[in-house]
């Protein structure tokens with residue numbers, strides 16, 4: 001039975017690349033009737049961000065990637081926070097020390113820098129020089145008394161190590177490139193390699209699937225497994241995800257965290273579909289898949305070796321299609337979630353009732369993400385005084401042709417004041433009547449009204465807009481717009 005795990009370090013919300021790692025491990029476990037474990041790797045105290053574990057949980061749950069063993073749900077191999085498993089790591093390190101497979105070292109950072117500098121001057125890669133006599137416990141005690149940093153280093157065997165990777169093939173790292181790396185830092189914490197290897201075995205993980213950035217470290221993990229007499233799991237290193245220019249994904253170009261996509265109004269199933277295609281494809285030119293279809297089609301064999309590109313336009317197109325096809329119930333749940341994670345949106349602050357939320361979804365049909373609804377309709381839920389008039393819109397729609405738009409508004413105002421009832425039908429009838437009697441196009445009437453009530457040229461259909469805004473606020477905003485011209 002396949003036992004996979006997702007082992008994030010708690011440094012913030014789930015990055016899109018990590019979400020893909022979680023998804024692929026989850027797919028493989030679910031597809032094969034295996035187990036998916038969630039473990040938090042929090043031994044690097046400098047990098048830990050308080051609360052990040054909660055954020056990761058929240059992001060995984062939003063994506064629907066549930067785990068069988070791990071934090072929150074428990075399981076036979078807990079605790080699942082590495083910071084709570086120190087006894088295990090200390091015992092493992094002790095075993096290596098006692099077997100002569102690890103040793104104490106107490107170089108200061110200045111001494112290490114000097115050694116590195118010398119290696120550089122000789123144009124050689126730095127490798128830690130293993131002392132002829134390995135320091136023992138009493139040497140370590142003395143060094144500690146002298147105030148030196150005491151670490152434990154692993155005695156790397158002098159042999160080339162080959163990783164049998166199921167995507168990349170055999171990758172061999174020469175013995176000369178591997179040195180005696182630190183397994184316990186001066187603060188007493190184990191390094192990632194040690195804790196990771198100890199836990200994978202303790203938790204029965206037999207397939208490790210992770211990003212290719214970890215591949216260079218895997219020989220160290222294999223060396224540790226051999227020293228402990230642990231089995232080596234299957235390894236799958238996935239290609240990296242880059243931006244469209246082939247660089248590391250960066251916030252500079254937009255969202256990189258799952259939570260940011262949630263706040264931007266994407267559907268989780270669309271995001272999953274999209275990230276599944278980063279480094280994997282089901283074959284042919286098939287792209288659109290439900291989670292159930294992904295489960296059916298997923299396989300390690302169809303994983304790519306080459307890095308993938310994160311195409312934001314494509315993701316947006318995916319989402320646009322998905323919302324166009326989604327059921328009203330799905331959209332309603334998605335919109336509610338969007339409101340909940342955007343508490344500062346005017347739409348959230350307005351505390352909209354269910355009927356209004358449904359109307360907003362309806363009148364904004366064709367939206368690409370839920371954020372578009374705010375973009376197109378947010379002005380409905382701010383104070384009239386909060387509307388600022390976009391100078392370009394004023395110029396183009398109201399001031400052009402000798403203030404034609406302003407004149408139109410002035411003419412419409414008393415008639416709208418008299419209009420009863422204030423409904424889609426009556427407003428539609430009224431505006432069409434104005435167009436006919438004045439012999440003008442719809443745009444000449446609707447656009448000035450749109451700018452007057454929204455400050456911009458963007459809003460849902462004008463009849464819907466005016467009904468949602470209500471009569472008093474519509475009239476008030478028209479008066480405010482007319483005041484710009486005085």
Ligand code: GLU
Nearest residue numbers: 007008009041196210214
């Ligand atoms: N804690 C590592 C990370 O932050 C996990 C690497 C692995 O999967 O082995 O991604």
